[in-house]
Amino acid sequence: MLLIVRSFIFTSLLFLSVVPYALVALLVIPFSGNAGLSVARAWARFNFRMLKFFCRLDYRVEGYDNIPAQPCVVYWKHSSAWETLAMLLVFTGPQSWVLKRELLWLPVFGWALFVLRPIAINRSAGRSAVKQVLHQGLQKLRAGRWIMIFPEGTRMPAGTTRRYGMSGALLAVKAHVPVVPVAHDAGYFWPRRGLRKRPGTITVRIGAPIVSANRTPEQINAAAQEWIEREVRAMVQRDSAPAA
Numbered sequence: 327m328l329l330i331v332r333s334f335i336f337t338s339l340l341f342l343s344v345v346p347y348a349l350v351a352l353l354v355i356p357f358s359g360n361a362g363l364s365v366a367r368a369w370a371r372f373n374f375r376m377l378k379f380f381c382r383l384d385y386r387v388e389g390y391d392n393i394p395a396q397p398c399v400v401y402w403k404h405s406s407a408w409e410t411l412a413m414l415l416v417f418t419g420p421q422s423w424v425l426k427r428e429l430l431w432l433p434v435f436g437w438a439l440f441v442l443r444p445i446a447i448n449r450s451a452g453r454s455a456v457k458q459v460l461h462q463g464l465q466k467l468r469a470g471r472w473i474m475i476f477p478e479g480t481r482m483p484a485g486t487t488r489r490y491g492m493s494g495a496l497l498a499v500k501a502h503v504p505v506v507p508v509a510h511d512a513g514y515f516w517p518r519r520g521l522r523k524r525p526g527t528i529t530v531r532i533g534a535p536i537v538s539a540n541r542t543p544e545q546i547n548a549a550a551q552e553w554i555e556r557e558v559r560a561m562v563q564r565d566s567a568p569a570a
Contacts, residue, residue, distance in 0.1 A: 333523045336380040340373050348438035360420055362441035370411040382525035383515055389532030397472045398503040399494050401550050403558055404476035405484050405513025413474050421472040459493040467501050484513030485562045490551050495543035504535035507550045509557035514565045531557050
C-alpha cells in the first residue's frame with residue numbers, strides 16, 4: 327500500500343511539473359536554439375530525483391564508450407514512459423525525437439515538445455511518414471542533432487516486441503551513419519500501464535554501433551532488434567528471478 331501511495335505522489339508531481347518547465351522552455355526560445363533542450367533536461371533530472379526519493383527507483387548506464395563522436399540514429403527500446411526522460415540525459419548532445427504529431431496538439435506539453443524540434447509524423451500516412459523522417463532526419467543530422475527513434479512505434483510490455491519500423495534504418499543508410507541500439511528494463515520497474523513503480527535500479531545498456539555501410543535497412547533492423555531484445559530478455563529474467 328505504501329508503494330502505491332509513493333507512486334501516486336511521484337506521478338502527481340511528474341504531471342504538475344510539466345506546466346512550469348514547459349512555460350520556461352517557451353520563454354527561453356529567443357535566447358538560444360538549444361535553451362529549450364536545457365530546460366527539458368532540468369525537468370528530467372528533477373523527476374528522476376523525485377522518482378528515486380519517493381519510489382526508490384534509480385538507474386545506471388552501461389556502454390557509454392559505444393556512443394560515437396558524431397550524431398547518428400539511436401534506437402531505444404520502448405516499454406515505459408521512463409525512457410522518454412532518460413533519452414535527454416543519457417545522450418547529452420542536441421537531439422530530435424521521431425514522435426507522433428498528435429503529441430504536439432497537447433496544451434502546454436505539446437508546445438514544449440515543439441521547442442525541442444522533433445520530427446512529428448502522421449503514423450497512418452505510410453510512405454509519406456517515412457519520407458518525412460528521411461527528409462527532416464537528414465537535415466537535423468547535418469545540423470549536428472542526434473535522431474532518437476522508438477522503432478517499435480509504441481510501448482510494449484516488458485519482454486515483448488513487435489516488428490521494427492524501417493524509417494530509422496533507411497535514414498541511417500541514406501545519411502551514411504550508424505544505428506546505436508539501446509536496451510533497458512524500465513518496463514519491468516515502470517510498466518506501460520498502471521500506477522505502481524517497483525523499487526530497484528533500471529539498467530540502460532548502450533550497444534556497439536551498427537554500421538550502415540554495405541548493409542540493407544532490413545539487415546540493420548534485424549541486427550538491432552536481435553541485440554536489443556536479447557539484452558532486454560536477459561534483464562527482465564534477472565529482475566523477476568527470486569532472491570537467493
